[in-house]
Amino acid sequence: MNSLHSGWRQDDLPAHAKHQLNQRIQVHVRKKSGVVAAGHPQTVQVAADILKSGGNAFDAVVAAHLAACVTEPVLSSPGGGGFLMARTPDARQTLYDFFVHTPGKRRLSGEVEFYPISADFGETEQEFHIGMGSAGIPGTVRGLFAIQRDLCRMSMKQLAEPAIELARSGVAMNHFQAYILDIISPIYRSTRASLDIYGNPERKNGLLAEGDVLRQPDLADFLEVLVLEGEDLFYRGEVAEQVSRMSRTAGGHLTLEDFWNYEVIRRKPLEITYRDTASLAFNPAPSSGGTLIAFALKLMEEADPSDHPFGSAGHLLRLARVQQLTDQARIDYLIQNNLPVPGEDMLDPQFLSDYRRQMSDYARFTRGTTHISIMDSRGNTASLTTSNGEGCGHIIPGTGVMLNNMLGEEDLHPGGFHRWPEDARITSMMTPGILTRKDGTVVAFGSGGSNRIRTAILQVILNLIDHEMSLEDAIRSPRIHCEKEHLSLEHGFDPAALEPVLKVCPDHKLWSSSNLFFGGVHSVMHGPDGFQGAGDERRGGVSEVIL
Numbered sequence: 044m045n046s047l048h049s050g051w052r053q054d055d056l057p058a059h060a061k062h063q064l065n066q067r068i069q070v071h072v073r074k075k076s077g078v079v080a081a082g083h084p085q086t087v088q089v090a091a092d093i094l095k096s097g098g099n100a101f102d103a104v105v106a107a108h109l110a111a112c113v114t115e116p117v118l119s120s121p122g123g124g125g126f127l128m129a130r131t132p133d134a135r136q137t138l139y140d141f142f143v144h145t146p147g148k149r150r151l152s153g154e155v156e157f158y159p160i161s162a163d164f165g166e167t168e169q170e171f172h173i174g175m176g177s178a179g180i181p182g183t184v185r186g187l188f189a190i191q192r193d194l195c196r197m198s199m200k201q202l203a204e205p206a207i208e209l210a211r212s213g214v215a216m217n218h219f220q221a222y223i224l225d226i227i228s229p230i231y232r233s234t235r236a237s238l239d240i241y242g243n244p245e246r247k248n249g250l251l252a253e254g255d256v257l258r259q260p261d262l263a264d265f266l267e268v269l270v271l272e273g274e275d276l277f278y279r280g281e282v283a284e285q286v287s288r289m290s291r292t293a294g295g296h297l298t299l300e301d302f303w304n305y306e307v308i309r310r311k312p313l314e315i316t317y318r319d320t321a322s323l324a325f326n327p328a329p330s331s332g333g334t335l336i337a338f339a340l341k342l343m344e345e346a347d348p349s350d351h352p353f354g355s356a357g358h359l360l361r362l363a364r365v366q367q368l369t370d371q372a373r374i375d376y377l378i379q380n381n382l383p384v385p386g387e388d389m390l391d392p393q394f395l396s397d398y399r400r401q402m403s404d405y406a407r408f409t410r411g412t413t414h415i416s417i418m419d420s421r422g423n424t425a426s427l428t429t430s431n432g433e434g435c436g437h438i439i440p441g442t443g444v445m446l447n448n449m450l451g452e453e454d455l456h457p458g459g460f461h462r463w464p465e466d467a468r469i470t471s472m473m474t475p476g477i478l479t480r481k482d483g484t485v486v487a488f489g490s491g492g493s494n495r496i497r498t499a500i501l502q503v504i505l506n507l508i509d510h511e512m513s514l515e516d517a518i519r520s521p522r523i524h525c526e527k528e529h530l531s532l533e534h535g536f537d538p539a540a541l542e543p544v545l546k547v548c549p550d551h552k553l554w555s556s557s558n559l560f561f562g563g564v565h566s567v568m569h570g571p572d573g574f575q576g577a578g579d580e581r582r583g584g585v586s587e588v589i590l
Contacts, residue, residue, distance in 0.1 A: 125429030132422030141186020156294030172451030175295035219583030233436035262443030332474035348509035412491030484570030492562030499562025
């Protein structure tokens with residue numbers, strides 16, 4: 044008997060029905076193709092296997108996300124949230140917002156567990172805040188179930204099986220995963236429950252290192268029960284009750300009502316055209332990343348890309364100026380409108396005009412996240428960005444799931460900690476997106492990298508369109524990031540071209556190598572030459588074309 048659909052066997056069908064079924068199967072087999080790009084080889088393998096077995100791009104992205112919770116645990120967790128930009132064969136595009144939400148009631152700051160840790164990137168440090176008081180309402184579980192219901196062909200049980208197997212059998216820590224675990228090691232050493240999962244008992248207070256095997260039997264058990272009982276286990280059942288108890292005793296904000304009331308939001312993407320050669324769909328407000336990338340593109344549209352080739356002094360100064368003006372415009376807009384996040388009217392020509400004028404004088408200067416991009420031969424495109432922040436340090440008992448620390452991310456709370464609006468979707472720089480050229484070429488993209496997400500994506504788009512690079516070159520080329528007065532330049536630019544840039548930008552840092560600080564854009568493309576994929580090596584990215 045068929046293991047998935049009981050009640051009939053192919054042998055029971057009449058001859059003419061067998062012939063029709065076999066024809067459909069043969070056509071279906073020939074169409075098992077697509078492309079995947081993600082942040083870990085086994086994440087990619089899971090998605091590729093789903094495509095090969097007949098699943099579509101959305102089946103593959105759900106399975107890949109669940110797998111990433113095992114293979115990329117610092118960057119992806121059922122205790123976090125994310126976004127999916129979905130494009131169906133009829134070219135309809137929908138943004139699934141399942142990002143983290145603020146609790147319905149804020150406790151006094153003196154009542155919550157909330158404290159800083161320092162993440163050491165080697166050439167720079169960044170402060171994050173953790174503790175139970177840094178956790179917002181997770182959206183990942185409800186988001187994946189919504190995507191599965193709306194867009195998938197396979198059951199959630201089928202889609203979770205690879206992740207369950209990986210969690211139970213174990214995954215060897217590769218170089219990148221060991222590196223990022225070391226960067227934020229104070230978080231993963233902060234509680235006994237976390238150390239029990241990520242610690243190496245042979246090293247006193249030490250964490251798993253490259254080559255060590257990470258086994259997560261509690262996570263495997265949790266996923267098995269979750270796919271049987273459904274999302275209510277997480278939002279109305281035992282998990283929600285456990286988190287509520289933890290929150291009360293450990294100094295958090297989360298309540299049962301917060302979990303009961305969480306909803307996935309389906310949004311109309313922010314869509315723009317660039318240079319009349321391509322249309323782009325971005326994550327819209329209340330997330331800010333898409334709006335800010337669109338704003339920067341509208342500024343760049345005024346400049347002739349042929350004036351300054353990639354890597355020239357003029358190119359770098361112009362790009363840095365755009366990034367700086369975008370930051371300034373964001374601040375100006377928020378002050379003028381008394382709003383916590385930029386709205387789409389930031390793209391109004393009148394608002395843009397002042398900053399466009401300043402662009403003409405461009406030579407004068409004043410988080411744990413991962414991404415998955417997938418396409419299939421049916422014309423489906425899935426661009427999914429997910430994050431757990433860095434994690435708050437607390438594991439939900441019996442699940443192996445670390446909760447997020449989105450209330451402790453300074454980038455997401457420019458108004459200050461403990462001042463977030465109650466019962467509101469947290470803003471994000473995460474920007475899964477889709478680019479469509481006039482010739483029909485489609486590119487799915489997205490990035491991790493905290494507040495460097497938007498500058499990484501902006502540069503990849505400009506490399507593809509303005510500098511006419513291949514997908515692989517567009518992602519591998521060195522990047523810059525300008526924030527306030529400080530300019531960070533990744534290794535790889537011509538030293539002679541840098542001299543005038545550094546004179547104009549005395550507050551700068553030259554990085555000695557490529558680094559995850561500059562984001563990780565995992566992207567796939569389908570065009571006249573078929574499928575292409577490129578994983579960003581800065582964040583362990585790999586890709587695979589499935590034939």
